[in-house]
Amino acid sequence: MIDLHEILTFNSSPFMYLVLALMAVPLFSFFTTGLFGKKAPLWASFLLLLNTGLAVYLLLTNIHAELQNFRGQWFQLGNISITLNIMVDELMLIMSVIVNFISLLVHVFSMEYMKHDKRLSLYYRYLGLFTFSMMGIVLFYDLLLMFVFWELVGLSSFLLIGFWFEKKSASLAANKAFIMNRIGDAGFITGLMILFTQFQSFDLEAIKTLMLLSEIEDGNWIVHFMNNGEQVFNSIDGRWLSAAGIALFCGAVGKSAQFPLQIWLPDAMEGPTPVSALIHAATMVAAGVFMLARIFVILDAQALEVVAIVGAVTAFMAAIAALSQFDIKKVLAYSTISQLGYMVLAMGIGAYSAGLFHLITHAFFKAGLFLSAGIIIHQLHALEDKDVSFDPQDMRVMGGLRKHMPKTFFAFLFCALALAGLPGFSGFLSKDAILLNLSAWTDHKGGGFYIPEVLAFATVIFTAFYTFRMIFLVFFGEFRLPSLIQDAKLKALPKDGNAKLMVPALLLGALSLSLWFGFTLEAEGSWLYHLIETPVFLVPVSYAATSLIDIPERYFEALHTIIPAVSIGFAFIGFVLAYLAYKPGAKLEKAFVNRREPVGPLGQISFYHWYQDSLYTKIILPFILLLSRCLAWFDAQIIDRFLDGLAKLAVVLGHVTKWFDKYFVDGLVNLTATTSGKVGQLTRSIQSGKVQTFVVMSFVFLLLILLLLMF
Amino acid sequence: MSLPLIIFYFFGILSAAAAIYIALTKNIIYVAFSLILCFIGLAGVFVFLGAEFIAVTQILVYVGGILVLLIFGVMLTNRLKGEKLVSQSRQKLLGFLVSGMLFYVLLQGILAANFSALEWMSAESGSQTGLKTLGMNLMTEYVLAFELIGLLLLIALIGAVYIAGNKRKEDKHAA
Amino acid sequence: MPLNFVLFLGALLFCAGLYTVITKKNTIMVLVGVELMLNAANVNLVAFSRFDAVGIQGQVFALFVITVAAAEAAIGLALVVKVYQHFQTANIDEINELKG
Structure with a gap:
């Protein structure tokens, strides 16, 4: 029988400190950036550059090395030792490069974008805190610590979304994001508790080892192991296994903005745009998917089905919502939710590699899109003055920017083509891998499981549609702003930003090309795809999902040619529809510009994101308010009454004890005092105050003693 | 009985008698002079016990020092009007009982303790x-x-x- | 020299001193009694000192006792003088400030 302490061996090496430096440098940045005043952006960016270099170095030197992990004791609770575990595996190495790289680009970009902000150094400190927290999630191979940093990420995102807290909407959005994340985290912590009850450890390695040893017998989930020489035998209902997986997934639902908690992400666009690029596109929302990847092998079939369905529904709903937005950042926000839905769907169907591959490619092109959008917003914002006032995020004021901002156009275009999933761009590879695996999964599962596939493929069309709609509205046709502000005159036309703005965006645009990931049209041909191997499920066999590796090859054979074709075809359909509707001079485009509200019930549903917000405010909120009122009533009427009664009882009891105290206890005390007083008076009379009497007495007693001794 | 022994006994009885007189007399001046006698007698006893230095010290300190102090004390604390200096006594019976009993007990103790049987007593160094x-x-x-x-x-x-x-x-x- | 005689002498001196201390009213007489008692102790010390030829500890002790007695007499008489100045009496009966 295996002993938990044999799994949890402590080991460390000097190399560990190098890995820990990945966390320490951003933390150092958080603490010291405030000291540099105007130079804060430079200092923070310099530190991040160092950290990115370190991450790249670690990736290059360790990618093919054996897995290493470092473990130490955190604290001991009786027999249970809580450990710190850092795992150096390819997932961690790749993620740390991506987090640091995109964080670095955002640092550089923010130098220009935020340069007039009065709390500039605070902003950079928050960025440092965020990078630190994210690195914590990536580094620690331990659910408890992952949860700790998970919460820290939640905190830093709260701080950054609400960075312009003077704006009511920004602080409300920050609250919303925080609360939605809390709901998910409640699930996360429930999952933690279930796993901890069963395995007495938060260490993922221990959990995985013991999960492999656990069995299902008569519907009971049994695990039998030693903990520090003591036998542990845990047996609980088998449904808890699924419950644990689903509960942990709830955490990912909150963080990765999945249905039904995804409504915080569009509102989070109130934060500065570089923050949106960093947090709400590339890294923080990726934390949920990353966490799913970490716990992937301990999810059972049922939990995975829930994951897949939630992912598909989210992808579809968000794609619909992106169709009719006015705000360029809102479109990007919904597209982020939609792409995250793809990743979660991939995890759910067991396409671990495809999901993570999409996570990586998406991180680049979505950050690029946000940064390009940031440039546009920044340059348009610069045109505003006391006469001219407009919303620089509104696509209705843009148009024709291709001529004015050609570099931005190319950066945006490359990223957008990756988002739409056109061949030659990274998004195509990863999305294709997901769709391919999804089709095989559907064929294999049969039954009602075609729904995710239908939703996913429909989303391909919608994605292409809203992407090209955005490109047409923003970059083609005529610049619409001058005609919207008839009386005032613009002081200049928008133009490309300076190097600090352009370099990050162009870099990310270039990274959206698929050739960096392999000179291929299929994910199978990408080096990155092969680096991330799909692990084998560890849950007891009767509960395990069919791994994609175990799906017979024949399900895939035909798909290899069909799926890319279908995918490209669907994307093309989306493009054509967008072209017909929104090409310069088209009817819809003209109507759109003058429209205040979306038309028709479908448009309304899309614009208001399926009325999910109103649903929550109109139905769930009153319900919760009613519940809290009931609880308040219960509190006031029952608990308080009870407490009042107790207090009154205590008062009565107090009177009784007072009486007792007065007549019995005090009486006794007085009696003692009087007695000793009387005795004192008695003995006092013996004291004559005459020295000779003392002498006589002492000798009398001496004599008595001597006589006693003699006789 | 040899002459030294006779002289020894003389000195011893002298100091004992002086002490008893001190206890019984009322006159303070008599007390002072009896005290001289007592101390001189004790000094003689000490000489015979082989402690010449103690004997000399006894005379120097007590007779030469303390006694003079005592007499000065008497002078300073009494109004001298040509009368006899008299000190009243009281609780005579009680004092007699306590000291008598103590004396009896001590005598009993001395007689009961067989000193010659003790080992170290044999090492008498004489005079x-x-x-x-x-x-x-x-x-x-x-x-x-x-x-x-x-x-x-x-x-x-x-x-x-x-x-x-x-x-x-x-x-x-x-x- | 007969040991018992010396011891009897010591006992007698002690008891005489005690009687003096108990019965005399005059403070100086009380001090005289104390001196007698100290001497009684000295007699015993010196008597037994004969059996300790090497250390003669008894004599050493007796010497210390004499010194302390001298100190005691000095302090005692000083106190008597002071008390007399304060209470205008050397009568020990009248000094009963310690009466309970």
Whole structure:
């Protein structure tokens, strides 16, 4: 029988400190950036550059090395030792490069974008805190610590979304994001508790080892192991296994903005745009998917089905919502939710590699899109003055920017083509891998499981549609702003930003090309795809999902040619529809510009994101308010009454004890005092105050003693 | 009975008689002079017990020092008007009972304790002079005690002077 | 020299001193009694000192006792003088400030 302490061996090496430096440098940045005043952006960016270099170095030197992990004791609770575990595996190495790289680009970009902000150094400190927290999630191979940093990420995102807290909407959005994340985290912590009850450890390695040893017998989930020489035998209902997986997934639902908690992400666009690029596109929302990847092998079939369905529904709903937005950042926000839905769907169907591959490619092109959008917003914002006032995020004021901002156009275009999933761009590879695996999964599962596939493929069309709609509205046709502000005159036309703005965006645009990931049209041909191997499920066999590796090859054979074709075809359909509707001079485009509200019930549903917000405010909120009122009533009427009664009882009891105290206890005390007083008076009379009497007495007693001794 | 023994007994009985007289008389001056007799008798006894140095010290300190102090004390605390200096006694019966009983008990103790049976009693050194030994012991083994007792004496003398002396400052304040 | 005689002498001196201390009213007489008692102790010390030829500890002790007696007499008489100045009496009966 295996002993938990044999799994949890402590080991460390000097190399560990190098890995820990990945966390320490951003933390150092958080603490010291405030000291540099105007130079804060430079200092923070310099530190991040160092950290990115370190991450790249670690990736290059360790990618093919054996897995290493470092473990130490955190604290001991009786027999249970809580450990710190850092795992150096390819997932961690790749993620740390991506987090640091995109964080670095955002640092550089923010130098220009935020340069007039009065709390500039605070902003950079928050960025440092965020990078630190994210690195914590990536580094620690331990659910408890992952949860700790998970919460820290939640905190830093709260701080950054609400960075312009003077704006009511920004602080409300920050609250919303925080609360939605809390709901998910409640699930996360429930999952933690279930796993901890069963395995007495938060260490993922221990959990995985013991999960492999656990069995299902008569519907009971049994695990039998030693903990520090003591036998542990845990047996609980088998449904808890699924419950644990689903509960942990709830955490990912909150963080990765999945249905039904995804409504915080569009509102989070109130934060500065570089923050949106960093947090709400590339890294923080990726934390949920990353966490799913970490716990992937301990999810059972049922939990995975829930994951897949939630992912598909989210992808579809968000794609619909992106169709009719006015705000360029809102479109990007919904597209982020939609792409995250793809990743979660991939995890759910067991396409671990495809999901993570999409996570990586998406991180680049979505950050690029946000940064390009940031440039546009920044340059348009610069045109505003006391006469001219407009919303620089509104696509209705843009148009024709291709001529004015050609570099931005190319950066945006490359990223957008990756988002739409056109061949030659990274998004195509990863999305294709997901769709391919999804089709095989559907064929294999049969039954009602075609729904995710239908939703996913429909989303391909919608994605292409809203992407090209955005490109047409923003970059083609005529610049619409001058005609919207008839009386005032613009002081200049928008133009490309300076190097600090352009370099990050162009870099990310270039990274959206698929050739960096392999000179291929299929994910199978990408080096990155092969680096991330799909692990084998560890849950007891009767509960395990069919791994994609175990799906017979024949399900895939035909798909290899069909799926890319279908995918490209669907994307093309989306493009054509967008072209017909929104090409310069088209009817819809003209109507759109003058429209205040979306038309028709479908448009309304899309614009208001399926009325999910109103649903929550109109139905769930009153319900919760009613519940809290009931609880308040219960509190006031029952608990308080009870407490009042107790207090009154205590008062009565107090009177009784007072009486007792007065007549019995005090009486006794007085009696003692009087007695000793009387005795004192008695003995006092013996004291004559005459020295000779003392002498006589002492000798009398001496004599008595001597006589006693003699006789 | 040899002559030294007779002289020894004489001295012993002399001091005993003087002590009893002190206890019984009322006249303070008589007490003072009986005390001289008593101390001289004791000094004689000490000589025969081989403690010449103690005997000399006894005469020097008691007869020469303490007794003079006593007499001065008497003078300072009584109004001398040519009358006899008389000290009243009281609780005579009680005093007699306590001291008598104590004497009886001590006698019983001395008689009951068979000293000659003790082993170290056989090492009687007779009447040899122990002056050198005493000096050596005082300067070697008991030197700390010796120094301390000297210090004590000094402190006592200073204290006595301080207590008995007039406190002029207080007087000034009183005035 | 007969040991018992010396011891009897010591006992007698002690008891005479005790009687003096108990019965006399005059403070100085009380001090005289105390001196007698101290001498009684000395007699015993010196008597037994004969059996300790090497250390003669009894004599050493007796010497210390004499010194302490001298100190005691000095302090005692100083106190008597002071008390007399304060209470205008050397009568020990009248000094009963310690009366309970």
